[in-house]
């Protein structure tokens with residue numbers, strides 16, 4: 001009995017070692033909705049989980065990583081880790097698919113059998129550009145391979161459940177964002193405020209405002225009231241890379257109540273305006289909150 005337990009323990013340790021030595025990120029792709037489609041390649045599986053294969057595609061805050069698989073073309077490499085830690089340059093071996101934080105894809109994936117697949121062929125305003133929705137996680141649009149033609153991401157069967165944001169120093173700020181703005185993992189943390197605008201570097205990360213620009217931070221810029229102070233219109237600064245909540249409370253020590261708008265994507269541009277109803281009260285506080293999408 002003891003021998004069996006010991007063998008099981010050793011086997012478990014070995015399996016753990018094998019899994020960690022392979023080192024592929026856990027796929028963020030939905031277990032059911034995991035397919036893109038190409039007329040010439042057939043279904044392309046973004047979460048091809050078998051014990052001997054990479055785990056699939058992981059959507060990160062500013063890039064994608066991992067492998068997709070199609071029976072007709074084999075493995076498709078979406079990139080490993082960008083050399084600079086946040087964005088593939090797509091020069092030399094530093095190739096892969098980037099996402100701009102708002103879900104728009106660019107860059108290149110590579111299949112040993114069919115060559116490059118281009119995600120960066122379209123401008124952000126093109127309705128056919130390859131992308132995913134920050135609220136639903138649903139993919140849409142097309143990528144293009146010179147050898148196999150269009151790959152349809154929007155066949156209705158491809159969705160990411162989450163965006164993975166590794167935070168190796170555990171300060172609440174994703175590694176990629178720290179490397180993008182500070183080039184290291186040590187300068188920014190939950191209490192630092194590099195530009196002294198009153199918004200901590202952690203808060204600037206959560207709102208995706210510029211931590212080195214003191215005029216860029218999340219704030220309400222306009223508010224008006226109607227219907228005998230039971231309805232308000234609020235305008236606040238916003239970024240296309242975040243989703244938002246508007247909250248209200250009768251007391252600063254009271255739990256905040258999310259507005260009936262729920263969590264929503266911002267307007268295009270640099271500000272967002274919404275109106276909503278709230279209970280009649282002698283006083284009420286309001287705030288705008290940014291939230292990491294698909295967390």
Ligand SMILES: [Ca+2]
Pocket residue numbers: 167168169170171172173174175178185
């Ligand atoms: Ca961090």
Ligand SMILES: [Ca+2]
Pocket residue numbers: 193194195196197198199200201204211
């Ligand atoms: Ca700041």
Ligand SMILES: [Ca+2]
Pocket residue numbers: 195197199204209210211212213214215216217
């Ligand atoms: Ca700032």
